Amino acid sequence: MDFDSILSRYKAKTCIVSVEFFSDGTYGNIRVVAGNKAHYDDMAALNHPFVPGCPYEACFPKNPNFEEHCFRCVHDGVPLHAYVNLYMMNLWLNMFLLPLKSDQENIGYCLYCYDVAPKADSSAMADLSADTAADVLKACIKLRGTNNIKQAFSEVVEDVRSICNSDHCCILLIDDEKRVCSTFAESLREGSGLFPMSRYIDSFYDVVRTWPDTLAGSTCIILKDERDVEKMREQNPFWVSTLDQAGVKKIVLFPLRHGGELLGYMWVINFDVDDIVKIKETLELTTYFLASEISSYQLLKKLEILSAIDTLTGIKNRNEMNNRVDRILDGGEPVPQAVLFADLNGLKRVNDEMGHSAGDKMLRTAASILQSVFRDGEVYRAGGDEFMILVTEISEEEVQNRVAQVHFLSGKTEEVRFSIGVCYGKKDIRKAMRLADERMYANKAVYYEAHPELKYR
Template identity: 75%
Template sequence: MNFDELLSHYKAKACIVSVEFFPDGTYGNIRVVAGNKAHCDDMASLNHPFEPGCPYEACFPKNPNFEEHCYCCVHEGKPLHAYVDLYMMGLWLNMFLLPLDSDQENIGYCIYCYDVTPKADSSAMADLSADTAADVLKACIKLRGSGDIKHAFQDVVEDIRQICGSDHCCILLTDDEKCTCSIFAESLRRGSSLYPMARYIEGFYTITETWPGTLAGSTCIILKDERDMDKLREQNPVWSASLDYAGVKSVVLFPLRHGGKLLGYMWALNFNIDDVIKIKETLELTTFFIASEIASYKLLNKLEVMSTIDSLTGIKNRNVMNNYVDQIVEGQVPMPKAVLFADLNGLKRVNDEQGHVAGDKMLRKAASILQSIFHDGEVFRAGGDEFMVLVSEIDESEAQRRIDQVHYLSKITDDVRFSIGLSYGEMDIRAAMRHADECMYADKNAYYMANPELKYR
């Protein structure tokens, strides 16, 4: 066959790939035996002049998944398409493989046509088989249409496990700053010999740290048989040992990336190895949308925390306090037995004389003391140097005893001193707040009368 003549009709970058395969189902050398002008120009622009018959890694990054695609194309005689995120290069690869006739017994050929762009192309993503498109669309609808995003992810992971015909499917989030990982969603086939991920999660982050090196720029890791597992044992003995211990025979693992940041991973264990290409095609696109939804979920959680938690002290802020009071007024939550107002004495003096860093430290210590003593209540930073504490179930004598504990712990510090007012047993929350506020100011006046030298004008 005249490959050069065949390729001359292709305007896009195209080349002929040869694959050596053996009776036992393995493959050997994969080479680029011919290339059209667009391919040769592309190689020249990268300072790698094309040489016909060269190993494929002389033209393209070495990638086990690319090798598997080429092998499947020539061995099974099926055209293949993939749209791949080359995250290491910040590019997207749109690739097509078309099988060709071969006059050699153990050598197969295919046309490899490809295009690389810096941004994702939605039309390329949509160019899927009907079954794959339906599976991906189903996942997207569940993620977008549910008010309970965690429940939706659980449904999607269950669907993906069934699509893969696997024993176990999991989305694992990683936190590189805290060096931890957490289970976001998980599905385990009933009757499977595998255990839930919770059995292994403690210390598992050290294993996830080995995955980027194993991926080595690939979009995924696919281990479909014992031969692949043997390669992994040489390349990544730590991970392979954990898989052997868990009884895992096959793995497909995808990183979840969004905006250039690694969010975590999704995998399927003991999957149907007869559907490798379909599984890869489905997960390649599904993980793109899953990563996007997880990024949005984490952003919303962060915004929610920012809107409810006082950033300086780490306790609930005034906005949450006001909402909680409104819920009490409307009868949505019960009226607390004890309502306390606590005010720091001397914060302005500390800010003026020692600086705001010292004042911030004083506020954090004060919040920590209140939280530790009223661990069964709601502690809010009402604003400035004021705090409010609500405790639903507590005796009046116990409430007073805890106030004494607050004063005791405060005296152990160099700077924290509280004035505290308590209202107990009041049935109207706003009346209780006024009473507690009045008692707090009375306590503050008593404090400065006993310590006139500390009163700040």
């Protein structure tokens, strides 16, 4: 075949790929048999001069997904397009495969036209089948047009499972620092015989941590038949053994990456193999947008936590206390049975005589004592050395027992001493807070009467 004549018509980086295939549906050698000038120049720029007829991995990173694309293109005689993130190299690859007629029985040829760029190109992403574009657009609209992001993700995952005609679709998030993973959203086909991720999640991180090495730079993992599973068994026997136990016969697994960070994974299980190209195309683009939304969601959750937590003591702050009171006043939450104010005695003396680091330690110890005693309530840092505690369901006798526990535990420390005021059973939260505060100051006056040497210190 006159490959040079074909290639001379292309300006973009283009080469001819040959695929050896067999009657049992498997493939053998994949080679780059010819290339145009742009391809030669590209290889030269990488200090890797092109040799016609070389194994494809002499030109491009070895990738089972690329092999599968080439094989499907020449075997089925269908043109294919993919736009993928080569995250290991911080590049985006835009690739086109066109089948060519072959003059050999077991060798097929395809024209491979490609380009790489450091940033994503939205126009390349949009160059998809109409069905895939519509499906991805629907997912984006659901995520952008909701006030309940978790519910929206559940709906998107259900849609993806349905599109792929699969038994299970799941988004799994990972926390490498804590070495845990969590199910963010999942959809399970009724009657599939599979179990939800809650059955496996406690020990699943041991499986997840094997996936980066298994991916080895690939954009995804596709196990579409028994042959793929057996090949994967040689590479990652631990993971495949868990697939066997769970009843998984086929899986497409994509990492969820955003800003260079691995957030988690998304997969579909036991899907319709006839739609594998559409499934890969759908997940390839969907995971790109989902990763962005998940990253934004996680950032907002962190900001919510920061806005609600006192950074010194780790307990809820005044802002969150005010929000809680507002919800109670609006009728969104019940009025607590008990409202308590606790004030530290002698914090100014500790700050003046021992330094603010000692005062900070005193505040952290005080917060820890209150949290340990009122474990079924909410403890807030209301001000500098003042705390408020709300307990929704508790008896009046038990409240007094808890106050005694606080005084007992603080007495075991060198510096922490509390003045505490309690209001029990009031239906008006503002009145309850005012009474508890007044009683706390009355208790503080009694404390300083007993310790007059500390009153102005």
